[in-house]
Amino acid sequence: MLRYETTGLYGEGLLEGDSFDRGEISLAAERLQARFSSGELGFVNCPDIDPEAIEAWAATKLQEGWTDQVVIGIGGSSLGARAVLHAADPEHLRGLRTHFAENLDPETVDRLFSGLDPRTTLVVVITKSGTTIETMSQFWIAWRMIADAVGEEASHRHLVGITDPEGGELRKLVERHGWQNFSVPPNVGGRFSVLTAVGLVPLALAGYPIAELLQGARQVRERHAADLAGSWGMAAAEHISLMREGVDELVMMSYADRLSMLVDWFCQLWAESLGKARNRRGETVHVGITPIKALGVIDQHSQVQLYMEGPRNKHVTFLEVERFERDRVVPVSPALPDGLSHLQGRRISEIFAAELAGTRAALRREGRPTSRWIFSEISPRTVGSFLFSWQMITAMAGELLEIDAFDQPGVELGKKIAHGLLGRVGHAEFARLGQPAEEDLADPGILLL
């Protein structure tokens, strides 16, 4: 079971009603539906992917004696699989040890590749374009390492490419060398790709039950897709309405360590899809709701003071779990000190739930908008439903804002400057933009140490 509830969005004078009427939400749903029907947007069809081919291939790999996989990708090519794997019960995973080569911190890169056994490691490289700097530079290190250990010819057996079916530099390499490979549907963008080979292949290799993940997504779609203006559309309208009232920060606070990386996945989806300078008519709008990751109960001791007393610009949405897989009891002997005796004999899960309820109620009483995502348990099905639901809410929110939720034009300039600074041909003008501005050079800053 996965349920979504809002509390305190209305009734405190915050929202008199959505800033949208039902008619507007229905029109947005129609526009989105048309983009699904035309094939422009493919993520809606991802739950129909047949897991059997991937699972069968992964089973073969396990039989071949591989021990580790290093998954090389960044952003949408990494976050989905990382988040779902982090949400898995580690005792139930019976696949390859999985390492993600994501950040380009030179110490992290060196430590990761120094610790792998190249003879039994599969390299799964994921980039749709085939030119992602972070991914290709690490892939080149990985390939060299393996070729040095087992020889050029045998190295090809270690390599698995996940990329565009037709174009791009990685596709060319895959074809030239005959590497094992999977395709990313061209109509599915990176941050919407967790339920394609991008997420499913590393997960299957790690021993994760991808069929159940897809099933959860399919079931939630069956229940709600016929009425996009209903549940998902209403949720999207509430978020946008709050934004228009100045509530432009959405804190997602997980009360479960295993769900904490789903928040990172969500943060990319929400920020990159909805943070846009222009709408579809070309008007400058600078919209966006800042997603903020929080973890209960830890952030009760760090961020909740700000959420309770600071500016009224936060909506806190809680990720809650009704049943955990493991638990402990606070011992009754020796007796606990005064003022804590009510904890004796309590399960940790009960105390955890009381902390969550206390924080949620306190924010509610303070007139801060809150909502809840309630997981009956953390299972592949509830996780799949969660992922698909947020993809739909995000797409509906984009339609309500009349922006393109599926591009990311704002990251191009930084990329081009980086290429320029590294000497890419034709990028000298961008290299110049990467030099300090004159007024910055005039101020040397503060030498602290």
Add this chain to the structure above:
Amino acid sequence: MLRYETTGLYGEGLLEGDSFDRGEISLAAERLQARFSSGELGFVNCPDIDPEAIEAWAATKLQEGWTDQVVIGIGGSSLGARAVLHAADPEHLRGLRTHFAENLDPETVDRLFSGLDPRTTLVVVITKSGTTIETMSQFWIAWRMIADAVGEEASHRHLVGITDPEGGELRKLVERHGWQNFSVPPNVGGRFSVLTAVGLVPLALAGYPIAELLQGARQVRERHAADLAGSWGMAAAEHISLMREGVDELVMMSYADRLSMLVDWFCQLWAESLGKARNRRGETVHVGITPIKALGVIDQHSQVQLYMEGPRNKHVTFLEVERFERDRVVPVSPALPDGLSHLQGRRISEIFAAELAGTRAALRREGRPTSRWIFSEISPRTVGSFLFSWQMITAMAGELLEIDAFDQPGVELGKKIAHGLLGRVGHAEFARLGQPAEEDLADPGILLL
């Protein structure tokens, strides 16, 4: 070396000048100095703590054959040591294996305590009040586990308490059983306590050079404390001035994995100190700047789209490192594909630096305020300087806002409701507040799966 620079705060029409004149900043500095002189605020003196007693004690423990420490604490009783330890070069640590028992997730708690060897594990329990629910409930589990393994009498040798020197329930236990213990100075609050026994004892047991950490803090204090209105006061004034212009989010984006937990430490310090409903005159102000954690380069592929194109409410401050301890080179053979050949033979650290420079320059060119914390290298000295500098900037920001930066009244209600729900005597009225409001019960939410 540690240096702070701002770029693009002025000159784009964002800040015409600080909203404070030098006279106001000087007055704030005088008020803060008076609170230091009176002994009301003790964190300014923490760098003078003599590390030798703690180091000598920790050395004894290492000789006694302990293998692990489990550090039980939450928020300010945990974040400092966790952040500093995460910033350490793991190859240089020669102490106990360190486990933090912080979050109350029942699966995490059970997995942690199931994995420890109680015969050779030290339990370091940290709570100033002695009544922190999360800490004391986990401590009770730890103590029982050890007493069951080695007997009640021998268990006392495993326990180390860090708490108030005079009062509180943990102090009573420490005295009654004769546990090893250290004191938290009463005039140093949790989020300002990393340079007291709270941070230093676990760090010393882990083999971290605490003397160098303190030295870094002392050196930056020596250089700047005589002129609080200068560097730290100016930095604080810039942050508050930006807030008053609507820039109420401070993104701290670390381009170094080892520095990433310093951002979590900072997020508590900044949010809990400055997020306040009322000022010192009792007027309702609801101030605060939302701290947001980001990690480069990963968040270039997740959050930078929002930072570049979304609302103009973000100040991005970069944590930069000039020299890393390890590195790799992108191989020159086989040849890289077209459009990536400029990466061949480049060090990963060069590519990483270009990505950072590209992102910073792009934000700058887009008129978004940015600043830089430049570490010559990640060392105990630069880390100590960073910690102390932010404590001072935060304290100065509190003075400029005329709020109490050292309390956290907003978390009391949630705590009391949690106690009420768990049946604490005298808390029935709070238990009632924890029940769902009538209008919430009327709306069952959306059943997604």
